[in-house]
Amino acid sequence: MLEVLREEVYLANMELKNQNLIKYTWGNVSGVCREKKLFVIKPSGVDYEDLSPENMVVCDFDGKVVEGDLNPSSDTLTHAALYKAFDHIGGVVHTHSPWATSWAQAGLDVPVYGTTHADTFYGPVPCARYLNQEEIDRGYEYETGQLIVDTFVKQGIDYEAIPAILLHGHGPFTWGKNAKDAVVHAVVLEEVCKMNYRTQMLKHDASYLPQEILDKHYLRKKGKNAYYGQKKG
Amino acid sequence: MLEVLREEVYLANMELKNQNLIKYTWGNVSGVCREKKLFVIKPSGVDYEDLSPENMVVCDFDGKVVEGDLNPSSDTLTHAALYKAFDHIGGVVHTHSPWATSWAQAGLDVPVYGTTHADTFYGPVPCARYLNQEEIDRGYEYETGQLIVDTFVKQGIDYEAIPAILLHGHGPFTWGKNAKDAVVHAVVLEEVCKMNYRTQMLKHDASYLPQEILDKHYLRKKGKNAYYGQKKG
Amino acid sequence: MLEVLREEVYLANMELKNQNLIKYTWGNVSGVCREKKLFVIKPSGVDYEDLSPENMVVCDFDGKVVEGDLNPSSDTLTHAALYKAFDHIGGVVHTHSPWATSWAQAGLDVPVYGTTHADTFYGPVPCARYLNQEEIDRGYEYETGQLIVDTFVKQGIDYEAIPAILLHGHGPFTWGKNAKDAVVHAVVLEEVCKMNYRTQMLKHDASYLPQEILDKHYLRKKGKNAYYGQKKG
Amino acid sequence: MLEVLREEVYLANMELKNQNLIKYTWGNVSGVCREKKLFVIKPSGVDYEDLSPENMVVCDFDGKVVEGDLNPSSDTLTHAALYKAFDHIGGVVHTHSPWATSWAQAGLDVPVYGTTHADTFYGPVPCARYLNQEEIDRGYEYETGQLIVDTFVKQGIDYEAIPAILLHGHGPFTWGKNAKDAVVHAVVLEEVCKMNYRTQMLKHDASYLPQEILDKHYLRKKGKNAYYGQKKG
Numbered sequence: 001m002l003e004v005l006r007e008e009v010y011l012a013n014m015e016l017k018n019q020n021l022i023k024y025t026w027g028n029v030s031g032v033c034r035e036k037k038l039f040v041i042k043p044s045g046v047d048y049e050d051l052s053p054e055n056m057v058v059c060d061f062d063g064k065v066v067e068g069d070l071n072p073s074s075d076t077l078t079h080a081a082l083y084k085a086f087d088h089i090g091g092v093v094h095t096h097s098p099w100a101t102s103w104a105q106a107g108l109d110v111p112v113y114g115t116t117h118a119d120t121f122y123g124p125v126p127c128a129r130y131l132n133q134e135e136i137d138r139g140y141e142y143e144t145g146q147l148i149v150d151t152f153v154k155q156g157i158d159y160e161a162i163p164a165i166l167l168h169g170h171g172p173f174t175w176g177k178n179a180k181d182a183v184v185h186a187v188v189l190e191e192v193c194k195m196n197y198r199t200q201m202l203k204h205d206a207s208y209l210p211q212e213i214l215d216k217h218y219l220r221k222k223g224k225n226a227y228y229g230q231k232k233g
Numbered sequence: 234m235l236e237v238l239r240e241e242v243y244l245a246n247m248e249l250k251n252q253n254l255i256k257y258t259w260g261n262v263s264g265v266c267r268e269k270k271l272f273v274i275k276p277s278g279v280d281y282e283d284l285s286p287e288n289m290v291v292c293d294f295d296g297k298v299v300e301g302d303l304n305p306s307s308d309t310l311t312h313a314a315l316y317k318a319f320d321h322i323g324g325v326v327h328t329h330s331p332w333a334t335s336w337a338q339a340g341l342d343v344p345v346y347g348t349t350h351a352d353t354f355y356g357p358v359p360c361a362r363y364l365n366q367e368e369i370d371r372g373y374e375y376e377t378g379q380l381i382v383d384t385f386v387k388q389g390i391d392y393e394a395i396p397a398i399l400l401h402g403h404g405p406f407t408w409g410k411n412a413k414d415a416v417v418h419a420v421v422l423e424e425v426c427k428m429n430y431r432t433q434m435l436k437h438d439a440s441y442l443p444q445e446i447l448d449k450h451y452l453r454k455k456g457k458n459a460y461y462g463q464k465k466g
Numbered sequence: 467m468l469e470v471l472r473e474e475v476y477l478a479n480m481e482l483k484n485q486n487l488i489k490y491t492w493g494n495v496s497g498v499c500r501e502k503k504l505f506v507i508k509p510s511g512v513d514y515e516d517l518s519p520e521n522m523v524v525c526d527f528d529g530k531v532v533e534g535d536l537n538p539s540s541d542t543l544t545h546a547a548l549y550k551a552f553d554h555i556g557g558v559v560h561t562h563s564p565w566a567t568s569w570a571q572a573g574l575d576v577p578v579y580g581t582t583h584a585d586t587f588y589g590p591v592p593c594a595r596y597l598n599q600e601e602i603d604r605g606y607e608y609e610t611g612q613l614i615v616d617t618f619v620k621q622g623i624d625y626e627a628i629p630a631i632l633l634h635g636h637g638p639f640t641w642g643k644n645a646k647d648a649v650v651h652a653v654v655l656e657e658v659c660k661m662n663y664r665t666q667m668l669k670h671d672a673s674y675l676p677q678e679i680l681d682k683h684y685l686r687k688k689g690k691n692a693y694y695g696q697k698k699g
Numbered sequence: 700m701l702e703v704l705r706e707e708v709y710l711a712n713m714e715l716k717n718q719n720l721i722k723y724t725w726g727n728v729s730g731v732c733r734e735k736k737l738f739v740i741k742p743s744g745v746d747y748e749d750l751s752p753e754n755m756v757v758c759d760f761d762g763k764v765v766e767g768d769l770n771p772s773s774d775t776l777t778h779a780a781l782y783k784a785f786d787h788i789g790g791v792v793h794t795h796s797p798w799a800t801s802w803a804q805a806g807l808d809v810p811v812y813g814t815t816h817a818d819t820f821y822g823p824v825p826c827a828r829y830l831n832q833e834e835i836d837r838g839y840e841y842e843t844g845q846l847i848v849d850t851f852v853k854q855g856i857d858y859e860a861i862p863a864i865l866l867h868g869h870g871p872f873t874w875g876k877n878a879k880d881a882v883v884h885a886v887v888l889e890e891v892c893k894m895n896y897r898t899q900m901l902k903h904d905a906s907y908l909p910q911e912i913l914d915k916h917y918l919r920k921k922g923k924n925a926y927y928g929q930k931k932g
Contacts, residue, residue: 023424024417026349045462074453074461096349098424102431105346106439113571115636116492116562133445140449169442170348184490191489191564197431198568198663206572209635212599216606220540228540229511256890257883259815278928307919307927329815331890335897338812339905366911373915402908403814430897579804581869582725582795650723657722657797664801664896672805675868678832682839686773694773695744 001067002040005031006053009040012091012179017048019187021097028073031091031179032083037061039083043070063142074141081145082175086159091179093186096171099193100186103127104166110192112209113199118217120188122161126151130168148173161218164189234300235273238264239286242273245324245412250281252420254330261306264324264412265316270294272316276303296375307374314378315408319392324412326419329404332426333419336360337399343425345442346432351450353421355394359384363401381406394451397422467533468506471497472519475506478557478645483514485653487563494539497557497645498549503527505549509536529608540607547611548641552625557645559652562637565659566652569593570632576658578675579665584683585694586654588627592617596634614639627684630655700766701739704730705752708739711790711878716747718886720796727772730790730878731782736760738782742769762841773840780844781874785858790878792885795870798892799885802826803865809891811908812898817916818927819887821860825850829867847872860917863888 012029016022025048030041040056057068061084063077073079079092095101103110110125112118128151135143144167152159163185164174172189176182199206221228242264249255249262258281263274273289290301294317296310306312312325328334336343343358345351361384368376377400385392396418397407405422409415432439454461475497482488482495491514496507506522523534527550529543539545545558561567569576576591578584594617601609610633618625629651630640638655642648665672687694711728715721724747729740739755756767760783762776772778778791794800802809809824811817827850834842843866851858862884863873871888875881898905920927 023420043463071460071463098428099431101347101349102428102435105428105432106436108435113635114567116567130443130446136445136449140453169346169446187489195564195568195571197435198565199571201434201667202568202574202663203572210596212602213596213635216602220606227537230509230537256886276929304926304929331894332897334813334815335894335901338894338898339901341901363909363912369911369915373919402812402912430901434900579868580800582800653722661797661801661804664798665804667900668801668807668896669805676829678835679829679868682835686839693770696742696770 001058002033002036002038003053005033005040006056006058009042009056009091009179010051010053012093012183013042013051014048015180015183016093016095016186019183021095021186021190022048023096027093027095027097028075028079029091029093029179029183030073030076030079032089034090038066039079041072041076041079043068044073046070075144077139077141078145078148078173081142082148082173085145085149086175088160088177089163089175089182090177091175091182093174093179093182094171095186095190097186097190099190099197100166100172101170102197103193104171105169107168108166110166110189110196112214113196113206114192114209115213115217116188116195117192118209118214119221120185121164121192122214122218122222123157125162125164125166125189125192126155126157127166127168144170234291235266235269235271236286238266238273239289239291242275242289242324242412243284243286245326245416246275246284247281248413248416249326249328249419252416254328254419254423255281256329260326260328260330261308261312262324262326262412262416263306263309263312265322267323271299272312274305274309274312276301277306279303308377310372310374311378311381311406314375315381315406318378318382319408321393321410322396322408322415323410324408324415326407326412326415327404328419328423330419330423332423332430333399333405334403335430336426337404338402340401341399343399343422343429345447346429346439347425347442348446348450349421349428350425351442351447352454353418354397354425355447355451355455356390358395358397358399358422358425359388359390360399360401377403467524468499468502468504469519471499471506472522472524475508475522475557475645476517476519478559478649479508479517480514481646481649482559482561482652485649487561487652487656488514489562493559493561493563494541494545495557495559495645495649496539496542496545498555500556504532505545507538507542507545509534510539512536541610543605543607544611544614544639547608548614548639551611551615552641554626554643555629555641555648556643557641557648559640559645559648560637561652561656563652563656565656565663566632566638567636568663569659570637571635573634574632576632576655576662578680579662579672580658580675581679581683582654582661583658584675584680585687586651587630587658588680588684588688589623591628591630591632591655591658592621592623593632593634610636700757701732701735701737702752704732704739705755705757708741708755708790708878709750709752711792711882712741712750713747714879714882715792715794715885718882720794720885720889721747722795726792726794726796727774727778728790728792728878728882729772729775729778731788733789737765738778740771740775740778742767742771743773745769774843776838776840777844777847777872780841781847781872784844784848785874787859787876788862788874788881789876790874790881792873792878792881793870794885794889796885796889798889798896799865799871800869801896802892803870804868806867807865809865809888809895811913812895812905813891813908814912814916815887815894816891817908817913818920819884820863820891821913821917821921822856824861824863824865824888824891825854825856826865826867843869 009031032039057072174185245262265272290305407418498505523538640651708730731738756771873884
């Protein structure tokens with residue numbers, strides 16, 4: 001079932017490791033089949049050298065395993081919540097990558113200081129609050145997904161224009177049009193968190209990138225008149 | 234003697250090096266045989282490429298060499314003191330890994346800022362005070378082990394729930410149910426010290442992880458109802 | 467056309483990647499043929515493993531493609547502006563290398579704290595202001611080049627003695643007598659930005675390198691009586 | 700001439716590169732033959748892949764080339780001055796290694812915060828003042844060596860117990876009983892500068908390692924009753 005998607009999700013998980021965003025098994029990538037309302041996700045706590053397209057786990061949007069012998073990622077219900085709420089995403093990533101996690105532990109939004117940020121994220125990357133006891137009791141992982149969605153809704157942020165969030169005291173989630181794209185966003189977020197940290201250390205009141213430069217960079221790379229890269233097809 | 238344990242301890246020492254926690258020969262791993270009251274430890278000051286299961290050294294709980302031609306690690310008596318006092322540990326690690334050592338040099342406990350910490354350590358990692366002249370004269374290495382034990386006893390910390398300590402002006406010791414497990418704790422501690430440093434730089438008064446999230450993460454991974462990873466056997 | 471130059475520019479792009487100054491496709495190197503008033507530049511958004519001397523793009527000084535099937539770098543007009551204004555340069559580099567970009571995001575000139583800086587750059591590396599709306603509308607990339615030139619002219623800086631600039635909120639541009647030389651300047655700038663950051667953290671009011679030592683180091687390596695290295699040919 | 704020493708010096712230079720202390724050709728190692736009052740040193744500005752025992756340069760204590768077709772390191776006269784004044788050293792190293800250079804640029808002595816430092820350096824590593832115009836005119840490289848010697852003499856520091864110095868605005872010099880030993884000291888200094896930087900960031904008024912622990916660690920590794928490592932021969 002879902003052979004092509006299994007392969008994509010497997011490769012995206014391996015790419016995350018190759019990009020040095022993962023210690024041990026701390027991270028997971030999934031990819032979705034919208035037609036069947038199923039997603040493929042990494043199994044929980046399995047060493048990267050033992051991963052294969054075959055041992056990826058297929059789940060439905062309630063996080064129930066539909067195919068696979070292994071337990072899916074412990075964060076499966078967070079992925080499920082995101083697929084249910086964010087109609088246009090095809091892949092989700094979670095990591096404990098060190099720079100993004102440092103910002104998440106500080107509980108800070110990642111401000112836009114530069115064009116590296118603007119080329120991918122059309123505004124600050126928000127940091128969601130801690131979950132409370134009631135939410136934890138109700139279901140930690142699913143409520144984490146709900147909190148992500150609520151944060152975007154309440155702050156009026158377009159999840160396609162800013163495909164990333166930090167969770168206070170935890171780490172980043174990113175998403176994209178497919179699993180590979182979500183991994184790219186995780187890599188860019190880590191790089192931006194590194195550079196923005198140093199920017200703040202150099203100048204505590206560094207100015208934010210002016211809106212007109214943010215517009216220019218985001219739109220030349222992602223807008224409908226984008227002219228970065230090569231024409232497709 | 235203790236062939237399987239020698240192999241385990243050798244591999245754990247090599248893993249410590251592969252995880253980039255070791256410069257030159259600055260570090261050592263041991264593993265214990267509870268039945269025989271003996272432990273196997275790295276020889277002192279030998280290059281990692283010259284290590285083998287055969288040249289590991291077997292010592293009793295007074296640190297006396299029972300088998301082996303080489304001198305055991307200069308920290309052997311610290312390992313001995315820990316095996317005597319902490320009944321349920323099977324392996325001990327000492328390193329000068331740079332992030333943990335930086336915290337140790339600052340003389341600071343490592344606070345819980347995030348779930349990466351909570352997944353492994355069920356509370357702050359304590360930093361023990363300096364040894365004094367009298368303790369150094371009495372026996373520096375053994376007294377170091379005693380101080381570690383005393384710090385846990387006096388502060389009422391469970392050494393199984395927080396299998397790590399920093400020594401002021403020196404570096405970290407970690408332990409676990411076996412040598413391999415103790416190495417994992419050394420790697421996690423190093424990663425947490427790196428992220429917590431950056432968190433403090435970003436926000437000097439960063440808030441600690443709420444107790445309910447600490448509970449949730451520690452228990453989903455280590456508690457008796459843990460659901461992280463795959464069911465064993 | 468320009469086979470030797472294509473090869474040089476290709477190798478310079480690969481060297482930039484090998485020096486770890488590039489994530490994904492974030493960077494570009496060009497090299498010029500002064501006689502034909504043409505320059506060779508990396509195509510836009512092409513993976514490094516797919517680059518070859520053959521797919522480099524040849525442009526004229528208005529940034530028009532003269533030879534090549536791919537779109538040239540989106541920053542092509544910035545390179546063109548620099549070749550037009552700076553008569554003695556043969557190569558140009560742009561990166562988002564993390565240390566230099568952190569300084570650029572902070573909007574700070576890079577001061578001369580040491581001889582590593584002085585061996586290559588004969589004074590502080592300036593940081594240019596943000597472009598404004600009018601300039602962006604007129605043509606973002608070409609105006610970026612103009613701003614670089616204006617910054618050197620207004621501040622009376624010799625572009626051969628200080629072959630580098632930071633753009634506020636963006637990143638560094640460097641240049642040199644050829645593409646390879648411009649890459650060396652990008653690598654040195656990154657190293658200097660790293661060391662100067664740490665110097666400022668250690669001592670916020672660190673003193674600048676005295677002029678006489680700056681003179682000595684720059685001139686022993688780059689002056690007409692330079693005695694660093696081996697006599698050429 | 701001096702075949703064995705050429706080989707040693709060549710290997711020490713390569714080791715410095717392998718330890719990641721060198722960008723491009725920024726660094727040099729030499730080793731001395733006390734009997735013949737000659738030393739062997741790296742040629743100036745030659746790529747590391749082109750180095751060989753054969754192209755090392757032999758100089759006398761006035762820095763005059765006695766054998767070799769290439770120019771010796773531009774810092775040759777600094778090495779010469781050290782060999783003349785420090786009778787018991789057999790090798791000298793100079794680098795621009797980034798952590799040590801950051802401290803040198805800040806003009807700060809490296810304080811003793813931990814046992815990693817104490818295991819190798821028996822006290823703070825001093826930072827020498829800038830050279831002045833008169834000294835530069837008299838001969839920059841030789842005067843640099845003189846300043847190193849004067850700094851040790853005036854501050855009453857034993858150059859064998861603390862085999863390293865920082866030069867304000869420049870970088871570190873280290874030495875040892877031979878070239879290999881001097882390289883080890885350069886590596887340890889770099890590691891200590893990294894950890895001490897972070898210690899200061901975590902706690903600006905971090906306490907220095909108590910004298911009794913400094914004594915204990917230095918003497919257990921380097922004293923005449925040292926018990927670290929294996930008995931020699």
